[in-house]
Amino acid sequence: MNLLELRGVSVSFDGFLALNDLNLQLAPGELRAVIGPNGAGKTTFLDVITGKVKPTKGDVFFRGKSLVGQSEHRISRLGIGRKFQTPRVYQNLSPRRNLELAVRGPHSPFDLLFSPLSSEQRDRVQHLLGVVGLESHAGQQAGGLSHGQKQWLEIAMLVAQDPELLLVDEPVAGLTDEETERTGELLRQLAGDHTVLVIEHDMDFIRDLQAPVTVLHEGHVLCEGSMEQVQNDPRVIEVYLGSETQEAP
Numbered sequence: 341m342n343l344l345e346l347r348g349v350s351v352s353f354d355g356f357l358a359l360n361d362l363n364l365q366l367a368p369g370e371l372r373a374v375i376g377p378n379g380a381g382k383t384t385f386l387d388v389i390t391g392k393v394k395p396t397k398g399d400v401f402f403r404g405k406s407l408v409g410q411s412e413h414r415i416s417r418l419g420i421g422r423k424f425q426t427p428r429v430y431q432n433l434s435p436r437r438n439l440e441l442a443v444r445g446p447h448s449p450f451d452l453l454f455s456p457l458s459s460e461q462r463d464r465v466q467h468l469l470g471v472v473g474l475e476s477h478a479g480q481q482a483g484g485l486s487h488g489q490k491q492w493l494e495i496a497m498l499v500a501q502d503p504e505l506l507l508v509d510e511p512v513a514g515l516t517d518e519e520t521e522r523t524g525e526l527l528r529q530l531a532g533d534h535t536v537l538v539i540e541h542d543m544d545f546i547r548d549l550q551a552p553v554t555v556l557h558e559g560h561v562l563c564e565g566s567m568e569q570v571q572n573d574p575r576v577i578e579v580y581l582g583s584e585t586q587e588a589p
Contacts, residue, residue: 348362352382357559359381370530377557397553403504422509427487431482433510506530513542528551
């Protein structure tokens with residue numbers, strides 16, 4: 341069974357079709373890259389999955405059950421985590437404290453601030469600090485981390501909540517080459533235990549990710565395949581790669 345399936349999903353904003361009969365499937369444990377030019381519907385695609393936008397028609401299934409009409413909060417609780425383009429971390433707290441809050445899950449403000457962590461939760465926090473390479477920065481304020489380190493911290497905060505599906509939106513925008521490479525390694529490492537869907541414009545990053553690629557154009561799937569197959573597809577060259585990455589081989 342597919343973990344996630346979009347069937348004939350369309351979204352209309354005042355007559356403009358942001359998504360147009362979109363069909364897509366993700367298998368459990370899969371790593372998938374989604375690309376497309378500006379206006380292709382990538383953000384709306386994520387908004388539909390997470391319940392922020394309701395489809396005009398069509399349906400979205402997660403573990404075989406429809407998500408349409410469910411609240412964003414409920415969908416998150418079902419096991420879908422979304423990382424936005426700009427890191428959303430508590431800047432004045434340490435990475436360790438950020439992860440301690442995340443690993444607790446939904447609790448009252450009092451419990452979040454004052455209840456002690458279980459030994460299992462403490463081990464989980466330490467493990468995640470190691471996974472994202474922030475052990476040596478665990479006690480400093482998150483606001484002092486580099487942009488890439490903040491991205492990794494937010495990814496770790498999502499993973500702390502143990503989602504089955506991770507939706508990652510432009511994780512390497514503004515990162516150094518070294519941080520970009522490390523981010524790719526992290527996402528590949530998370531796949532398998534989680535299903536990971538990555539939206540990104542950086543073609544070199546997508547190529548290095550070595551994952552199946554879905555190309556969106558005008559709100560529907562234009563083609564799917566390996567990065568090599570996608571790069572050589574005349575339709576993709578015309579609408580996306582040819583116009584935006586002519587310098588790349």
